[in-house]
Amino acid sequence: MKLSKTTTEVFNEVGELTYFTARFFREIFSPRFEWREFFRQCYVIGYKSLPLIGLTGFIMGLVLTIQVRPTLIEYGVEARIPAMMGLSFVREIGPVLSALIFAGKIGSSMGAELGSMRVTEQIDSMEVSGTNPYKFLVVTRVLAATIMLPVLSSLSDVIGIYGSYVAFNIRGAMTLRLFISEVFNYLKFSDIFPAHIKCYFFGFAVGIIGCYKGYFTRLGTAGVGRAANSAVVVSSVLIFILDLLVVQITDLIGIG
Amino acid sequence: MARRDRHIAPLNEPGINEPVITVHDLYKAFQQNEVLRGFNFELQKGETLVILGRSGSGKSVLIKCIIGLMKPDKGSINVLGNDILSLSVQDMDKLRMRVGFLFQSNxxxxxxxxxxxxxxxxxxxxxxxxxxxxxxxxxxxxxxxxxxxxxxxxxxxxxxxxxxxxxxxxTLILKPEIILYDEPTTGLDPITGAEISDLIVEIQEKYQTSSIVISHDMKCVEITADRIAVLLQGICYAQGTYETLVASEDASIKQFFH
Known part of the structure; x- marks a missing residue:
């Protein structure tokens, strides 16, 4: 049986990505770790993404509350808005929304940055100067993305819930204290824990795909654009697949 | 180049009169395109060797093989007394401290x-x-x-x-013993190109480095070369000083100089 060219390319890509990922786990435990670059990446990836992720979280909280309110009023359960928004933000909207924004901002910038470093021979230059470019560029970025996304997602949850509180108070009256108390009355550890864990997987997926696409950029500047673009597309699709898997797994083991 | 050994042996040193770089019978192909087909040369200590060849003839591939950025299909490369194809990653990194590389794109x-x-x-x-x-x-x-x-x-x-x-x-910051220049004057105007060529000579004299300059800029070749190796059809077609090659009657050599 002869495989088509596209099928062969897909298998090649999956194989290369698997090897690239396996190399991450090998390199991360071998000395020496690039702490300085890691902290710089945490700052770039985490701190600089916060305004965008915070803003989208706030707007999402605001808009969702405005839109669901009339329906909930019809059923006489308007008071359940804090609980509903808290649950939906912590379990799904916060992690997935943050991850998608993160993929768009960080995944594309990793693809473009490493891609342009590849085509301008900066990665070769690192290797020639006796620095392991994978360790310096990839390990630090992937680890920073893996650690920073859960933090950003948690902050997005908080800001989103605050957005919901603001929207609730446009036509109603509830103190912030009561609103938050209502949110936490319905939140359980089993809601927070799986959602938090899946953020690490999302962050890792965005980091590894962005770096992989950039690290193996070919065909000059056109390739850089393609790397940035496909980093966003592939990592966004992967986020949904991982989300589906995590929901199924946590459901099966009974912590969902 | 990535053979991983846990054991790190001290690097070898070349003998007093031994060449600092020896490339023997080097082959490298990209699919059907054979760019190097048995290339041989030696670089002596303190010498500046220019590798002259047309665009796409494999000059950059050659020095990338020497520094370990590409792996040749066949042949041997000895740098400062070390067979680089059998060096561990750690030893290769140590060797790279002693070999500088100036990229075409900087x-x-x-x-x-x-x-x-x-x-x-x-x-x-x-x-x-x-x-x-x-x-x-x-x-x-x-x-x-x-x-x-x-x-x-x-x-x-x-x-x-x-x-x-x-x-x-x-490139100079680690005070390398050998410097590899990949088309150092490409993309520069003739005056700046000549300044860079002069700078290469100054650095060679100041630090007593051995150098390989990849170029097809004849002005750069004339200023920097102690010896020239002409890379044609994947082999070292001719070697000699600038003066001997200028005087050559061979049509393939003449096309570079006239």
Whole structure:
């Protein structure tokens, strides 16, 4: 049986990505770790993404509350808005929304940055100067993305819930204290824990795909654009697949 | 190049009269395109060898094989007494401290200042140096290329010629014994190109480095070459001084010089 060219390319890509990922786990435990670059990446990836992720979280909280309110009023359960928004933000909207924004901002910038470093021979230059470019560029970025996304997602949850509180108070009256108390009355550890864990997987997926696409950029500047673009597309699709898997797994083991 | 050995043996040293680089019977192909087909040459200590060839003839591939960025299909490469094809990753890194490489595109890290660019190789290989010593070395290298005032600028703020000089300063910072220049004057105007060629000669005289210059810029070849190896059809077609090759009656050689 002869495989088509596209099928062969897909298998090649999956194989290369698997090897690239396996190399991450090998390199991360071998000395020496690039702490300085890691902290710089945490700052770039985490701190600089916060305004965008915070803003989208706030707007999402605001808009969702405005839109669901009339329906909930019809059923006489308007008071359940804090609980509903808290649950939906912590379990799904916060992690997935943050991850998608993160993929768009960080995944594309990793693809473009490493891609342009590849085509301008900066990665070769690192290797020639006796620095392991994978360790310096990839390990630090992937680890920073893996650690920073859960933090950003948690902050997005908080800001989103605050957005919901603001929207609730446009036509109603509830103190912030009561609103938050209502949110936490319905939140359980089993809601927070799986959602938090899946953020690490999302962050890792965005980091590894962005770096992989950039690290193996070919065909000059056109390739850089393609790397940035496909980093966003592939990592966004992967986020949904991982989300589906995590929901199924946590459901099966009974912590969902 | 990535053979991983846990055991790190001390690097070999070349004998007193031994060449610092020996390339023997080197083959490299990209699918059906055979760019190197049994290339041989030797680089003597203190010598500047120019590898002359047409665009796409495999000159850059050759020096990338020497520095370990590409793996040849066949043949042997001995650098400073070490067979680089059998070196471990760690030993290769140690050897790379002694071999500088100037990229055609300069390859300056564009997210770092000039100072950070120059400090980058030192942070890895000379981590025992204190801040004053690091600064002294950075300034000394930049002064060698006449650009001490650019130390806190970004690479994007410099002209092409200045970037080339900074890239050369970064190459010099570890005081390498061998420097490989990949088309050092490409993309520069003739005057700046001649300045860079003069700088290569100055550096060779000051630091007594051995150099390989890849070029098809005849002005650069004339200024820098102690000896020229002509790369044609994947082999070392001819070798000699600039004067002997200029006087050659061979039509393939003549096309470079006339």
């Amino acid at each position: 390859a300056l890290y564009d997210s770092m200042t000039i100072r950070e660019n120059l400090e980058f190789p030192m942070r890895r290989h000379l981590s025992n140096l204190d801040a004053d010593e690091v600064n002294k070395r950075v300034m000394e290298s930049l002064e060698d290329v006449g650009l001490a005032h650019t130390v806190d600028m970004m690479p994007s703020e410099l002209s092409g010629g200045m970037q080339k000089r900074v890239a050369l300063a970064r």
